[in-house]
Amino acid sequence: MKRKTGWLIFVMSMLLFLSGCFSINEPITAESEGIWNNFFVYPLSQLMIWIANWIKSYGFAIIIVTVLFRILLLPLTIKQTKSMRAMQQLQPKMQALKETYSAKDRNTTMKLNQEMQALFSKHKVNPFSGCLPLVIQMPIFLAIYHAIMRTDHFEGETFAWFALTNADPYFILPVLACVLTFLQQKMMMVQNSPQMKILLYAMPIMILVIGVVLPAAVVLYWIAGNVFMILQTYFMNRSANVAISGQMIEQPVKRSNQQSKSKKKKKRPKKRK
Numbered sequence: 001m002k003r004k005t006g007w008l009i010f011v012m013s014m015l016l017f018l019s020g021c022f023s024i025n026e027p028i029t030a031e032s033e034g035i036w037n038n039f040f041v042y043p044l045s046q047l048m049i050w051i052a053n054w055i056k057s058y059g060f061a062i063i064i065v066t067v068l069f070r071i072l073l074l075p076l077t078i079k080q081t082k083s084m085r086a087m088q089q090l091q092p093k094m095q096a097l098k099e100t101y102s103a104k105d106r107n108t109t110m111k112l113n114q115e116m117q118a119l120f121s122k123h124k125v126n127p128f129s130g131c132l133p134l135v136i137q138m139p140i141f142l143a144i145y146h147a148i149m150r151t152d153h154f155e156g157e158t159f160a161w162f163a164l165t166n167a168d169p170y171f172i173l174p175v176l177a178c179v180l181t182f183l184q185q186k187m188m189m190v191q192n193s194p195q196m197k198i199l200l201y202a203m204p205i206m207i208l209v210i211g212v213v214l215p216a217a218v219v220l221y222w223i224a225g226n227v228f229m230i231l232q233t234y235f236m237n238r239s240a241n242v243a244i245s246g247q248m249i250e251q252p253v254k255r256s257n258q259q260s261k262s263k264k265k266k267k268r269p270k271k272r273k
Contacts, residue, residue: 059159
């Protein structure tokens with residue numbers, strides 16, 4: 001677990017390094033140099049400009065780009081949701097293992113980790129599968145931030161009541177982003193642990209604080225992504241509940257059919273005359 005956590009921290013550090021945080025004031029052009037500029041920021045900037053010229057709105061261009069990337073990430077997020085649902089089903093067994101190995105000494109803790117890993121392997125569940133969409137989404141989020149801040153076409157553009165390159169003066173977008181982030185995490189939360197409860201409230205508060213100073217266009221991207229994820233989670237949970245209820249109905253029907261077949265097979269002995 002520590003090795004995987006360390007690997008995740010290393011990947012996130014590399015993404016922050018590649019993001020080129022010190023070139024935020026440099027306009028993005030075809031002549032911009034570097035892997036981050038050539039493969040992330042500039043293509044995304046040109047995509048948003050092309051869509052904006054087509055629909056005559058940079059705000060809607062951001063929403064469309066967000067939906068496109070969410071659709072591209074859909075296979076990963078579906079896999080993440082299924083893995084989280086499988087983790088939820090394993091919660092009773094995981095809790096039983098924690099009660100069995102409740103001692104805090106080193107040997108007991110190592111034994112608990114081994115039993116947990118064996119449980120995950122047996123049921124083919126990866127508790128770290130939820131990190132992959134986050135790792136992939138992070139450079140997209142940073143690239144959109146850079147594309148908005150470094151593309152001259154966004155200057156002076158407005159959407160609804162706010163300017164895209166300025167923070168929302170009425171703080172409506174940050175509050176909306178905070179509420180939607182909380183709803184998304186609440187719908188996807190599978191563990192009722194103290195750590196998850198802290199994250200459930202800490203993440204929306206962090207989004208609220210950051211959203212107050214970020215350009216409204218970046219917060220708009222976050223809101224559009226949250227709305228997409230909430231709808232996706234709702235329909236996936238609904239289909240899963242329908243499948244579970246269907247299985248619960250089929251099981252009694254199968255049992256009754258099996259019982260009726262077994263009764264038919266048992267022939268009554270004929271009475272002698």
